[in-house]
Amino acid sequence: MKCVKKTLLFLWVLLSLTPLFSQEFSTGAILDPVRYSQIDTKPVLVTRSYTSIPRSYSIKQYSPIPENQSPYGTCAAWSTAFAARTISESIALGRTNREQSSNNVFSPAFLYKNVSKDPNCKTGIFLGDALDFMKNQGLVKRLPAEKTIDFKTVLPSMFTNAKRYPISGYVRLFSNYRDGLGTIEDRVIPVKKSLSEKKPVVIAMKLPNSFFKAYGKDLWQPIESPYADYSKTAHAMCVVGYDDNKYGGAFEIQNSWGTSWANEGYIWVRYNDFAAFVYEAYEIIENLANYQDAVRYEASIEIEVYNDLRGMPVTYDRQGFYRTRTSYPSGTDFRYLMTNKYPAYVYSFAGDSSTPDTDRIFPLRGVSPVLDYTDSTIAWPGEFDWIRLNDVVGTDYLVVLFAKESLDIDAIQGRFARERGTFPERVARAVGVNFIPYGEAQYNGSTMRFSAVSANPKAVFGLLLAIEHR
Numbered sequence: 001m002k003c004v005k006k007t008l009l010f011l012w013v014l015l016s017l018t019p020l021f022s023q024e025f026s027t028g029a030i031l032d033p034v035r036y037s038q039i040d041t042k043p044v045l046v047t048r049s050y051t052s053i054p055r056s057y058s059i060k061q062y063s064p065i066p067e068n069q070s071p072y073g074t075c076a077a078w079s080t081a082f083a084a085r086t087i088s089e090s091i092a093l094g095r096t097n098r099e100q101s102s103n104n105v106f107s108p109a110f111l112y113k114n115v116s117k118d119p120n121c122k123t124g125i126f127l128g129d130a131l132d133f134m135k136n137q138g139l140v141k142r143l144p145a146e147k148t149i150d151f152k153t154v155l156p157s158m159f160t161n162a163k164r165y166p167i168s169g170y171v172r173l174f175s176n177y178r179d180g181l182g183t184i185e186d187r188v189i190p191v192k193k194s195l196s197e198k199k200p201v202v203i204a205m206k207l208p209n210s211f212f213k214a215y216g217k218d219l220w221q222p223i224e225s226p227y228a229d230y231s232k233t234a235h236a237m238c239v240v241g242y243d244d245n246k247y248g249g250a251f252e253i254q255n256s257w258g259t260s261w262a263n264e265g266y267i268w269v270r271y272n273d274f275a276a277f278v279y280e281a282y283e284i285i286e287n288l289a290n291y292q293d294a295v296r297y298e299a300s301i302e303i304e305v306y307n308d309l310r311g312m313p314v315t316y317d318r319q320g321f322y323r324t325r326t327s328y329p330s331g332t333d334f335r336y337l338m339t340n341k342y343p344a345y346v347y348s349f350a351g352d353s354s355t356p357d358t359d360r361i362f363p364l365r366g367v368s369p370v371l372d373y374t375d376s377t378i379a380w381p382g383e384f385d386w387i388r389l390n391d392v393v394g395t396d397y398l399v400v401l402f403a404k405e406s407l408d409i410d411a412i413q414g415r416f417a418r419e420r421g422t423f424p425e426r427v428a429r430a431v432g433v434n435f436i437p438y439g440e441a442q443y444n445g446s447t448m449r450f451s452a453v454s455a456n457p458k459a460v461f462g463l464l465l466a467i468e469h470r
Helices: 003-022 033-037 073-094 097-104 108-113 128-134 182-195 271-277 410-418 423-430
Strands: 054-060 169-172 201-206 234-243 248-256 266-269 277-287 296-305 313-316 321-324 333-340 346-354 353-361 377-378 392-401 448-453 461-468
Touching: 033 277, 054 182, 073 097, 073 108, 073 128, 073 201, 073 234, 073 277, 097 182, 128 169, 128 201, 128 277, 169 461, 182 234, 182 271, 182 277, 248 271, 266 271, 296 346, 296 392, 296 461, 321 410, 333 346, 333 392, 346 410, 353 377, 353 410, 392 410, 392 423, 410 423, 423 461, 448 461
Parallel strands: 321 461
Antiparallel strands: 054 234, 169 277, 201 234, 201 277, 234 248, 248 266, 296 333, 296 448, 313 321, 333 377, 346 353, 346 392, 392 461
């Protein structure tokens, strides 16, 4: 009789645990390699900007406590709105109290219902569509009612009077999909750089069966091949940290399967497994007006000359631009190193006195104009490339514009080409009424550097150079 009781007790315990380990978690990310490849990439910085990344960094303290997306294919909305957008706002506001962040999350229901239109909430969405909506329409904060009613019963009409919070944009962090050209470092280093600059990263990851079974685990260790077909189980999540010393190097990821999964809703994934199973990675660009240094501008340009350590010395002209102290012959090879200190949209084009035509220097097609990392340094045309002065003598112009909002750089270049007058006059008229007069910024007399403060969110500042070409 005692044996029977023990057997029954064992069966009861086993049955009580079965739902926990057999629970099915929902996913819902749609992978689209063609559309993903059309999204602007993050500008490539000079090598030293990546080699100086700290060995570990976390923005987990800014994240809301994980919740469960339940049986719906809504992970794209949870990873972008609930997690990444809330983290981004918490960072901008300096909010590290996780209870406060959890009480001020952005609504995944509002995002999903406006992007998917599936009343059953089963159809997944492409992360690019979710981020487009966040940029063009803006998110709203979650309503108290959303925590008490089923996700499927939330109606878009409930948010009619809610305030919208748009983002400035987003970029992709991988330059390729699964074409075999990338390395582990190509996928790991850009994500580490984003996190170290306090930027949450949203990913679309293919999930093998072992990922679903990570109850009570701190680290996910896949036993499956990354090359199998997981097309039906792509899942969107938010990366909140990394540590080169943990498990040989790993990312910490926030999921949307509640706090009972893995380590209270978070899981560590080794770098090599991350590179193998993650197919898309996005960085959200916060509204630049939300930054603590939103009113500040500061940038500098150094001109390197091939085989000449002196570079190109310059002097500031009181008309509002820099000019080289001497002229340079045709065939001179040089490049620009531009460092931007505070978050800004940066644009640059070049021309010369012989023609009204201009050439885009930055950003090139497919690259974002946003430089929002600390002391972002980029090389034009590239860290290992040079510009060569052609055989047409005269004056070569460089125009670099800095703003807190995006500019129609094509229109500005077109107007510059049609304008007449001095170099700075043409730039000012090409930009228009938001161009800040040169007297309202501080320019260094002997190096190309400026700093300024402006409360005008549409302000545009210029850093201009004239190279005498003989």
